[in-house]
Amino acid sequence: EEHRTKAMAMVGASIGLSFAVSLVFAPVLYARLGMDGIFFLIAVMALAAIAVVTWIVPAAPALPSAKVPLIAVLKNPELMRLNFGVFVLHLCQVAMFVIVPGALLKFAEMPLDQHWKVYLPVVFGSFIVMLPIIVKGERQAKMKQVFVGSILLLMLVQFGFWQWLENGTILIGLLFAFFLAFNILEASQPSLVSRLAPPAAKGAALGVYNTLQALGLACGGALGGWMQQHVGASSVFIFSAVLSLIWLIIAHRMPELPGRVAKRT
Structure with a gap:
């Protein structure tokens, strides 16, 4: 069980890191390969991933199975909090990045192929800052405080974009704060699902969680684009801030994680 929660934390961190790396390299690849080239590269990487899973990852050992009704997983209050959270996190993420690249072009006066100069330091800087925060939270059994604080930061970032999107310097600072909150939440939530789900x-539980994650990505792109076109960019950040506030209220009621469990992750 100890290794399972560690592995799930690594999975969450790798998802967040892959998104961050894509932001750094996408503008450069777009300038060199174009949109068609990027989609071709994605297809090649998908085929490589299939090959790794098929021929390199060992088969999971057979374990005694016990049937658990799906409705029991869906109605579990602790898992419902995490499922709602991952939906909101990825909705806000994609909706925000419907707006941010254009804002960097217009207000920070950065050409598209230069955006990596912003994303690289803010992404990896936030990742470095994230690590000691999570380690300290686990060692001191204060992961709930770290978790809730990260949601609060996510909400404040959305309000910040609403107020200061046209200030290029503040925009870059808000991106750093967003990635700090995003990386903490992305790394910690899969681990929490593994801890809190019935054995x-x-x-x-992880299947439902991943489904809500994908739905959040899809809804973020669709809603973000629609709201920008029909209501305006500010509405995207107001909507994301309100969703984050609801998540904050829900997450605040989650139980404290026992110290012994937190130290093992």
Whole structure:
């Protein structure tokens, strides 16, 4: 169980890091390969991932199975908090990046192929700052405070974009704060799902969690684009801030994680 929660934390961190790396390299690749080239590269990487899973990743050992009704997973209050959270996090992420690249072009006066000069330091700087925060939170059994504080930071970032999107310097600072909150939440939530799910329902719980994550990505792109076109860029950040506030209220009621469990992650 100890290794399972560590592995899930690594999965979450790798997802956040892959998104961050894509932001750094996408503008450069777009300038060199164009949009068609980027999609071709994605297809090649997908085929490589299939090959790794098929021929390199060892088969999971057979374990005694116990049937757990899916409705029991869906109605679990602790898992519901995390499922709602991952939906909101990725909705805000994609909706925000419907607006941010254009804002960097217009207000920070940075050509598209130069955006990596912003993303690289803010992404990896926030990742470096994130690590000691999570380690300290785990060692001191204060992951709930770290978790809730990161949601609060996410909400404040959305309000910040609403107020100061046209200030290029503040925009870059807000990007750093966003990635700090995003990386902490992305790394910690899969681990929390693994801890809080009933032993016989961990697979189902992670399946539901990943489904809500994908739905959040899809809804963020669709809603972000629609709201920008029909209501304005500010509405995207107001909507994301309100969703983050709801998540904050819900997450504040989550139980404290026992110290022994927190230290093992």
